[in-house]
Amino acid sequence: MSGAQPRPPVHLPDGVAEPAGLVDAVLAYEDALMADDVAALDAFFAPGPDTLRGDAAGLLLGHDAIAAFRRGRGGAPQRTLVRLEVRPVGSSGDAALVVAVVAPLGGGRGQQTQLWVRGAGGWVVEAAHVSAPAPAIDTRVWRVVGAPLVAPSDPVAAASGSLAGETIAVKDLFDVEGFRVGAGNPSWLAEAPVADGTAPAVAALLAAGASIRGIAQTDEFAYSVAGANAHYGTPPNPLAPGGLPGGSSSGPASAVASGQASIGLGTDTAGSVRVPASYTGLWGLRTTHGAVSRERLLPLADTFDTVGWLTRSAAVLRAVAIAILGEPSVELAASFLVDPALVAVADSAVQLAFSAGLAGIPVDPVGLGDPDELFETFRVVQAADAWRADGAWVTAHPDAVGAGTAARFAIAAAITPQQESAARAALATHRARLDALLGDRVLLLPSASSAAPSTTADSAELDRVRAATLRLCCIAGLTGRPALSVPMLSAPGPFGGDAPLGLCLVGPRGSDVALIALGEKLAAALGGR
Incomplete structure (x- = not known):
């Protein structure tokens, strides 16, 4: 588990266990995001043409398009995680919807919603949507x-x-x-x-x-x-x-x-x-x-x-x-x-x-x-x-x-x-x-x-x-x-x-x-x- 991003409160439905390794993956992703570690971020997003990333500027389709966008944006605004809402999807324990409430350094609150799936290489993101505080x-x-x-x-x-x-x-x-x-x-x-x-x-x-x-x-x-x-x-x-x-x-x-x-x-x-x-x-x-x-x-x-x-x-x-x-x-x-x-x-x-x-x-x-x-x-x-x-x-x-x-x-x-x-x-x-x-x-x-x-x-x-x-x-x-x-x-x-x-x-x-x-x-x- 990463030590740079402290673990925030994690909420799940009553009686539902936290998927093993998921929160650690989310925290590692946040560490990479704050460090603008493009290679690590690319690895956290699922390969293939169907991976999604959207924000107020529009929707990007496919791992390659997302990676190209990430390389050119010059890093993301600094922020910390306030809390994580985790909702397992299906019965296999290998997919979960994660809603992260984030506190940007510049003030306000934002949200990041991600669909994580677990494969042979660990947890990766198949779809993500980012909502930043409106300027x-x-x-x-x-x-x-x-x-x-x-x-x-x-x-x-x-x-x-x-x-x-x-x-x-x-x-x-x-x-x-x-x-x-x-x-x-x-x-x-x-x-x-x-x-x-x-x-x-x-x-x-x-x-x-x-x-x-x-x-x-x-x-x-x-x-x-x-x-x-x-x-x-x-x-x-x-x-x-x-x-x-x-x-x-x-x-x-x-x-x-x-x-x-x-x-x-x-x-x-x-x-x-x-x-x-x-x-x-x-x-x-x-x-x-x-x-x-x-x-x-x-x-x-x-x-x-x-x-x-x-x-x-x-x-x-x-x-x-x-x-x-x-x-x-x-x-x-x-x-x-x-x-x-x-x-x-x-x-x-x-x-x-x-x-x-x-x-x-x-x-x-x-x-x-x-x-x-x-x-x-x-x-x-x-x-x-x-x-x-x-x-x-x-x-x-x-x-x-x-x-x-x-x-x-x-x-x-x-x-x-x-x-x-x-x-x-x-x-x-x-x-x-x-x-x-x-x-x-x-x-x-x-x-x-x-x-x-x-x-x-x-x-x-x-x-x-x-x-x-x-x-x-x-x-x-x-x-x-x-x-x-x-x-x-x-x-x-x-x-x-x-x-x-x-x-x-x-x-x-x-x-x-x-x-x-x-x-x-x-x-x-x-x-x-």
């Missing part, structure tokens, strides 16, 4: 929350407006009167002034009857599509446990996917609404460039920045779009284009899911040009804009920015005026040519190059995924067109099983609301969410 605020998702944080601006709209009862997670780039903009960086937040007004994109939602649930986290300066933040952590992805949520609208996506808000107000420069929508199984719309005011919005790249929304249903997204943009003047015909060379930049599993998902839908092939060349034009213009917007601050605060963001700003700093000028000329040429090719038809492509990568993926893997995803996403940016991510596909997740994958529809400029309606029809025809 007052998950700072990975939210910077500040309220109940509500800001009420609807019109009492009549609050009761009967088109968005009455809806709650907003505002990306931490928009001004909300009385609050600071944090931009995903604590040093920026510390220096930011209190906003003396509210961004029109926020105010319009409030005027339609929605309330602000809170200000949600973002990747630093919105300069990423991964969803990890070096300062605040990675917002959880409830639809792909152990996976990244996608960025830079990571906080709003996580909040909406987990049911903490019904509308995520985000921005999309190079995919920052579409990618988190894809990773977390949401509907996400990047609006036509310039269709929604960007006043009182911290910019990343003015040439491409757009406002966008994330929702769990098409109905709510449609209501938001109509409230802000008005009813559509025309319907889009179900006339679709696919660029095989563009789709080919995605992972093979995504290509397969995309092809299978469109089976039976008539599409015409189109060649939009070399994806590398198109992206290079986008990248240079975006980087030049980003450095113009934030370069002075980054230069003055060299140690305040996370490594990944700092590396991107370093690349941006090196863009010469000649390179920018050439890229802007190429942008105009590409836009004219792409408009001629696309016309009023709708381009279909995967919303991202993969399902959500693992939170444990190394920088090389994340760079590879990012590069491929940005090649898919840059078409909407180059053309200023709206793009809708529809949660109707799936691909292998970071720890096994299926994870969400969005189908992206890129429509003509100004077709935002009609694009949602077309997305709904397509999802219904193909069995989407």
Whole structure:
């Protein structure tokens, strides 16, 4: 029996004997957990594909998936056992349900429920569920929350407006009167002034009857599509446990996917609404460039920045779009284009899911040009804009920015005026040519190059995924067109099983609301969410 974890009170039904060796195994497991002894913990979980582990972040299936998750989490919060409730299962004495009440070092009480079975090698866990004390605020998702944080601006709209009862997670780039903009960086937040007004994109939602649930986290300066933040952590992805949520609208996506808000107000420069929508199984719309005011919005790249929304249903997204943009003047015909060379930049599993998902839908092939060349034009213009917007601050605060963001700003700093000028000329040429090719038809492509990568993926893997995803996403940016991510596909997740994958529809400029309606029809025809 281990000596590190003291034996807590053990309760069994009257007249039922304690299974031999079970409590010793539970205590040894706790010792390994507190020491983050990954090898020992792996040995305590039953081998095979049917072993289960669940918590508030989701369910993991199979020993290998659980082991991979455990290796990447960096240990569990320190705790002690308060008591054990043991209930033998069956008559053999070789299985028991154990409920452990635990006292985390940080306070509160939690529970761990495990199904233990005894085999030739001793007791192992076949299924486990962990319930931790609920935090007052998950700072990975939210910077500040309220109940509500800001009420609807019109009492009549609050009761009967088109968005009455809806709650907003505002990306931490928009001004909300009385609050600071944090931009995903604590040093920026510390220096930011209190906003003396509210961004029109926020105010319009409030005027339609929605309330602000809170200000949600973002990747630093919105300069990423991964969803990890070096300062605040990675917002959880409830639809792909152990996976990244996608960025830079990571906080709003996580909040909406987990049911903490019904509308995520985000921005999309190079995919920052579409990618988190894809990773977390949401509907996400990047609006036509310039269709929604960007006043009182911290910019990343003015040439491409757009406002966008994330929702769990098409109905709510449609209501938001109509409230802000008005009813559509025309319907889009179900006339679709696919660029095989563009789709080919995605992972093979995504290509397969995309092809299978469109089976039976008539599409015409189109060649939009070399994806590398198109992206290079986008990248240079975006980087030049980003450095113009934030370069002075980054230069003055060299140690305040996370490594990944700092590396991107370093690349941006090196863009010469000649390179920018050439890229802007190429942008105009590409836009004219792409408009001629696309016309009023709708381009279909995967919303991202993969399902959500693992939170444990190394920088090389994340760079590879990012590069491929940005090649898919840059078409909407180059053309200023709206793009809708529809949660109707799936691909292998970071720890096994299926994870969400969005189908992206890129429509003509100004077709935002009609694009949602077309997305709904397509999802219904193909069995989407």
